[in-house]
Amino acid sequence: MSIIIAKIQNKECFFFSDTKVSIESDDSTVFGEQKLRLAPEEGSLKVHILQRRMSIAFAGTVAICEEIIQSLFKKQPNKIPEYLQEELIRKNDDSEFILALVDKDFNPRLFKIDQKKCEEGKSFWIGNQNAFSEFQSFFVESDISDLKEKTSRAFQQMLENTKIPTIGDFVIGCLFTEKYSSFIYEDSISFAGSLKTITISANEWTQIGNETNEDGAFIVSNLISDQVQKPAVCLFFEYGNVAFLYFPITENHRETRPIVIKTQSRNQLQNYVLKNFGLNLIGFTFKEGKINYR
Numbered sequence: 001m002s003i004i005i006a007k008i009q010n011k012e013c014f015f016f017s018d019t020k021v022s023i024e025s026d027d028s029t030v031f032g033e034q035k036l037r038l039a040p041e042e043g044s045l046k047v048h049i050l051q052r053r054m055s056i057a058f059a060g061t062v063a064i065c066e067e068i069i070q071s072l073f074k075k076q077p078n079k080i081p082e083y084l085q086e087e088l089i090r091k092n093d094d095s096e097f098i099l100a101l102v103d104k105d106f107n108p109r110l111f112k113i114d115q116k117k118c119e120e121g122k123s124f125w126i127g128n129q130n131a132f133s134e135f136q137s138f139f140v141e142s143d144i145s146d147l148k149e150k151t152s153r154a155f156q157q158m159l160e161n162t163k164i165p166t167i168g169d170f171v172i173g174c175l176f177t178e179k180y181s182s183f184i185y186e187d188s189i190s191f192a193g194s195l196k197t198i199t200i201s202a203n204e205w206t207q208i209g210n211e212t213n214e215d216g217a218f219i220v221s222n223l224i225s226d227q228v229q230k231p232a233v234c235l236f237f238e239y240g241n242v243a244f245l246y247f248p249i250t251e252n253h254r255e256t257r258p259i260v261i262k263t264q265s266r267n268q269l270q271n272y273v274l275k276n277f278g279l280n281l282i283g284f285t286f287k288e289g290k291i292n293y294r
Contacts, residue, residue: 001166002046003131004057005155006098006110008122009147013100013108014175014186015057016155017046018131018168021235021244021258044256047174048248049231051077052182053102055174059127060095066254068097073251077101081120084113096126106178131167134158148175156190170220172233172246185233187283188222189291221266223283234281236269243269245277 004017020043047057048069054077058065068087075083084097092115099111112124125132139154156171173186219239225232235258236243244258263269266285273279284293 001128002059003125003127003135003158003167004046004059004098005125005132005135005151006057006100006123007147007151008108008110011106011108011178012148012176013055013102013110013183014148014151014173015047015055015098015100016152016171016173017057018159019043019046019170019172019235020168021170043168043244043258045172045233045246045248045258046256047172048256049174049183049185050248050250052228053176054080055100055176055183057098057126057174058095061093062256064091064093065095065097066249066256069249070251070254081111081113081118085115085118088113088115098124098126100176100183102176102183106181108176128164128167131158131162131164134162134164170235172222172235180228182228183231184228185224185231186222187224189284189286190220190222219286221284221286223269223281226280226282230279232277232279232281234269234273236263236266236281236283238266238286245273 002018004015006013006015044062046059047055049055050069050072056069056072058069068084072080081099084099088095094115097113099113100108102108109120110122110124111118111120112126135154135158138157139150142150142154144150144153152173159167159169159171171190173188174183175186176183219237221236221238223234223236232245232247234243234245241262241264243261243263245261246258247253249256261269261272263272270281273281282294284291
């Protein structure tokens with residue numbers, strides 16, 4: 001089972017979830033000649049932006065959660081917490097949800113729902129108990145003052161150090177920001193390898209050192225759609241020449257696993273996604289020891 005953390009900080013609301021990635025050998029969506037393998041239940045998107053001011057995360061039975069989430073588009077937002085619990089009871093399923101709603105004054109609300117309880121609060125987690133305990137140990141020890149940054153760092157440390165086999169290796173974040181008046185997926189870049197802490201700025205090249213793939217290092221960019229009305233998030237492995245494109249559940253789309261795209265470059269990936277899905281991907285990029293945002 002996965003691990004999802006959600007918190008409210010003033011008028012911001014944010015989620016962090018884990019995911020796994022690999023490629024199914026007979027997946028017809030793979031773009032390119034080479035194909036790897038994907039276990040059927042791995043790699044699902046756990047956090048879904050349903051409307052500009054509504055997001056939901058799940059942990060549990062994927063097919064049941066997909067069905068329930070897709071049915072929410074016909075419900076009034078204020079009726080959804082009760083409805084989610086009713087559906088879990090009706091299906092006798094032990095899955096869990098975290099629902100985030102934002103009102104007209106940009107005040108976020110969080111709800112945790114399972115068969116036994118529907119509660120409102122400022123901070124919730126769902127999923128693997130042991131993973132949460134590991135996260136909490138890093139969170140408590142941290143001296144970072146900003147709640148979102150502190151949560152993000154503790155979540156990343158948990159993923160880097162956990163031995164729990166069901167927990168994924170990569171983070172997908174989602175947040176509501178008053179700036180965009182909408183939930184958006186979070187763009188980021190992550191490194192595995194002996195890299196030093198650096199500070200970067202938008203539209204400025206920054207030189208850093210990095211290990212090679214042979215050293216066991218990798219770099220993954222979380223690229224996002226530049227359209228708040230059509231959210232998407234894409235995990236792009238520049239040196240692996242592969243990307244995993246996730247779309248949230250909609251009235252016409254229930255699939256939570258990614259579209260796997262074999263690609264030789266960031267430009268090729270962007271052109272493919274723009275041509276086939278009408279989306280422009282933005283986010284951090286890494287090339288020849290330099291990071292830029294575009």
